[in-house]
Amino acid sequence: MTPLSAFLLVAALVFSIGLAIALTRRNAILVLIGIELMLNAANLNLIAFWRFGEHAAGHADALRGMMFAIFSIAVAAAEAAVGLGLAIAYHRHSKTTDLDAMTRMKG
Amino acid sequence: MMIFGLSIVFVFTAIITVAGALAAALMRNLIHCALSLTVTFGGLALLYLQLDAQFAGFAQILVYIGAVAILVVFAILLTRGAGHSEYKDFSNRWFGGLALAAGAFALLAWAVVRSLPDNVTTGAAPAVTVQTIGKSLMSTYVLPLEIVAVLLTVALIGAVIVAMPESSSTKAGGR
Numbered sequence: 058m059t060p061l062s063a064f065l066l067v068a069a070l071v072f073s074i075g076l077a078i079a080l081t082r083r084n085a086i087l088v089l090i091g092i093e094l095m096l097n098a099a100n101l102n103l104i105a106f107w108r109f110g111e112h113a114a115g116h117a118d119a120l121r122g123m124m125f126a127i128f129s130i131a132v133a134a135a136e137a138a139v140g141l142g143l144a145i146a147y148h149r150h151s152k153t154t155d156l157d158a159m160t161r162m163k164g
Numbered sequence: 165m166m167i168f169g170l171s172i173v174f175v176f177t178a179i180i181t182v183a184g185a186l187a188a189a190l191m192r193n194l195i196h197c198a199l200s201l202t203v204t205f206g207g208l209a210l211l212y213l214q215l216d217a218q219f220a221g222f223a224q225i226l227v228y229i230g231a232v233a234i235l236v237v238f239a240i241l242l243t244r245g246a247g248h249s250e251y252k253d254f255s256n257r258w259f260g261g262l263a264l265a266a267g268a269f270a271l272l273a274w275a276v277v278r279s280l281p282d283n284v285t286t287g288a289a290p291a292v293t294v295q296t297i298g299k300s301l302m303s304t305y306v307l308p309l310e311i312v313a314v315l316l317t318v319a320l321i322g323a324v325i326v327a328m329p330e331s332s333s334t335k336a337g338g339r
Contacts, residue, residue: 059174064211065276067178071204073269074185080261081254084194086239090201093232094185097208100220108215108290119290120300124308126220127297130227131312135319137232141239142323148243149329157255 064105072098085154096133181207202233
């Protein structure tokens with residue numbers, strides 16, 4: 058079995074790549090992609106700790122880590138829908154998704 | 165077969181995942197970025213499957229590859245057009261962002277390597293079937309489930325309202 062630290066290192070790599078995307082790219086949609094990558098890295102951590110944690114078989118808490126990850130996936134989907142809707146709405150207004158050109162949000 | 169004490173399947177999926185994320189960070193064409201993001205989502209789903217989390221793995225495929233990636237591609241296609249080429253791809257202060265991300269990775273990797281012994285005992289795979297997940301969603305986790313249902317409804321309505329064409333009073337000046 059692959060050790061826990063290998064999964065955590067992969068998650069750390071994905072998280073920092075997502076952080077780099079969110080901080081350096083200029084397109085609003087790519088920044089959202091970076092945020093999605095960071096959320097996915099957190100989910101990978103949750104599931105890795107769930108798998109390697111101690112849980113007695115049949116115990117009520119045996120599912121807790123995976124449930125957290127599943128709810129996190131649902132919240133991330135809602136976040137993506139709203140964020141992309143905002144990007145489309147702003148683009149309709151001012152014909153750009155460049156973050157440095159997004160200087161006003163007051164309609 | 166093992167590489168550095170890791171199974172070759174894990175090494176392969178980890179390389180796919182990280183390479184997809186790197187490609188999404190570096191490519192210039194936005195559609196290519198979205199497609200390599202999909203590769204990353206698939207690699208993460210494979211990692212979930214290796215962790216015996218079948219339900220989470222297939223939920224990842226359904227939600228991320230099936231919905232979020234398609235949504236991202238649609239948003240890119242809808243917002244592409246005028247003014248795309250005159251802007252640079254990367255921020256002027258990209259070096260600071262890159263340094264911050266590298267620092268975050270160094271901190272995380274240091275914490276992982278320092279705090280975890282390699283011989284963490286792995287018990288038997290927890291017996292989690294879809295039936296037990298459904299039962300606990302309806303009993304232990306019923307309140308979070310309802311809250312997520314409300315959240316998804318609100319997000320759906322909010323996204324539609326935000327992205328809807330505006331009324332004619334403001335449209336006259338905008339177009």
